[in-house]
Amino acid sequence: MIASDKITYLDNNATTAIDPAVLEAMRPFLDKYFANPSSGYRFAAQVRDAIEQARERVAALLGCEPGEIVFTSCGTESNNTAFHSALEARRECKHVVTTAVEHSAVRKPAQELERQGYEVTVIGVDKSGRLSLRAVADAIRPDTALVSVMWANNETGVIFPIEEIAQIARDKNVPLHTDAVQAAGKIPIKLREVQLQFLSISGHKLHAPKGVGALLSKLPEEQSRVRNLRDRFEKALVEKIPNARVNGAGAPRLANTSSMMFDDIESDAALMMLDQENICCSAGSACRTGSLQPSHVLSAMGLVNEQARGSLRFSFGRFNDDKDIDRAIDVVPRVIGKLRALSPVSAR
């Protein structure tokens, strides 16, 4: 086994380590308080109370009412449930609007709807990964059952203007779903100000265990700390590595995500060499591992296949520090240099 303390983990958009405080808080429910919360006796009521407390905390994180929270077992189930509920409520409407850069947990249900006879309008993005509000407004029709637009992109960190999109959907009287799995815990979400119908989050992306989601956020100070780490990392890489650039650099982005493109390399080879150095990062999303296709997100941003396949995603989190950045700044340029020296393309 590779010990976790030997690892430089720069893949926090794939999943995060559980915060010891979270593990501490859940521990009693793993041994002592095991009752089924639906049972009638007091031994179960205390589990039910703990769930309600968790519901209040999630509501506080999102700025909404506890009664609006439905716990699911993951972000994917949350997305599917939102789609199912929205379409059931508007059975006569057979049109859905979404974007070209959604996570597969939204793309797949959208594709399934197409098979079922729905029409799906997929809105593209510009070179920086930005969405046109005009395109969203134009896509909505009288028979639109649902608009589903992610809040922040898992590959590039690009943030979409959900406030404005919610306003457009509200004006047209169409429900809006947003996959906020990457946004939650990284940018402020205030649902009292942004009025939308469905929002999905996932605990394991914010230092809770896989399978659940509930914790309070130390948002402001933590995000400026992570942003400093990320900015130092990007600046050093762009300086040390010729022909390196940040995907989505021109757009509003999450503070923790670096999607970087390096000419004349194959990301799979880079990942393997970084793995040998115990650096964990990814090419696109983890859910795409093993797929030979270039990222649909980077393709939608206009990158040609070679550029998309030469891109790596580094995502930072609560447990990254300056030492991790020092290590990455040392190792990544070396790996890219080695790969280019071997590459028939860059040798030309």
Added chain:
Amino acid sequence: MIASDKITYLDNNATTAIDPAVLEAMRPFLDKYFANPSSGYRFAAQVRDAIEQARERVAALLGCEPGEIVFTSCGTESNNTAFHSALEARRECKHVVTTAVEHSAVRKPAQELERQGYEVTVIGVDKSGRLSLRAVADAIRPDTALVSVMWANNETGVIFPIEEIAQIARDKNVPLHTDAVQAAGKIPIKLREVQLQFLSISGHKLHAPKGVGALLSKLPEEQSRVRNLRDRFEKALVEKIPNARVNGAGAPRLANTSSMMFDDIESDAALMMLDQENICCSAGSACRTGSLQPSHVLSAMGLVNEQARGSLRFSFGRFNDDKDIDRAIDVVPRVIGKLRALSPVSAR
């Protein structure tokens, strides 16, 4: 908080305590080995390997191939997925067969199918809770898309002859799904001998945590130990309490379940008084708590409303011992006696 060591927990069909050995086995994945198993690096591969090992263990428990196991987040998701897959594969068939005593995790999707235009044939049971094989055979039609019959009942422990039902379904070329949530870990399941298409189990019913399922079973010795506890409990209660009887007594039953009917009491009042004595048991299933309707299972067995509402379910598990039984044999008759002394019906 009520400490768990003060509790006599006789509600193991609702949920079970996590086995300390299971907690020990999962602990490393809660702190050290947190990677997303879909990621490409070695730090993730060791998580992937652990999942495959768990898959092999579940396959060993069920007597099937590891490749046949699909992990879900709970029994309900498993049931829903089975329904969805079976119906997708036979889109032209719009008829489903099920029984009157299924858990709500099967009844609800069946009711949803009816709303969608499917015809659902619901097979009843006899007074002992037994199913007629002839009724199953007669219910299957050329347009039947799926037969769904539970392996063992959560309220009474009555075991259905799934081997024979699988044979009937196979002869008629119709897929069979079985909700084996209560059977798994309590009776031997050998899927190499019983050929069926879909089988659902749930970890939290067999001393794994809520949300997952994978452990090896110490089946034979454990079940005979639990059966001894259960038999001693039932014998004492029938002796000490007039007009008490065991629901489903005439049928093959799980070794751990006692569904008992007491004339002239209301189960809700009994549960409250038992709760004051720190005894946890239930009336019907936990998922029915708060509902004023009598158990659909007991009603299907021909109990009138007063009888169904006078029934309690005691379900035993790995962590019950003779001391628990002694305590229950002391307390339950006292509580039933008190309730009857207060009851206007029995006073008459």
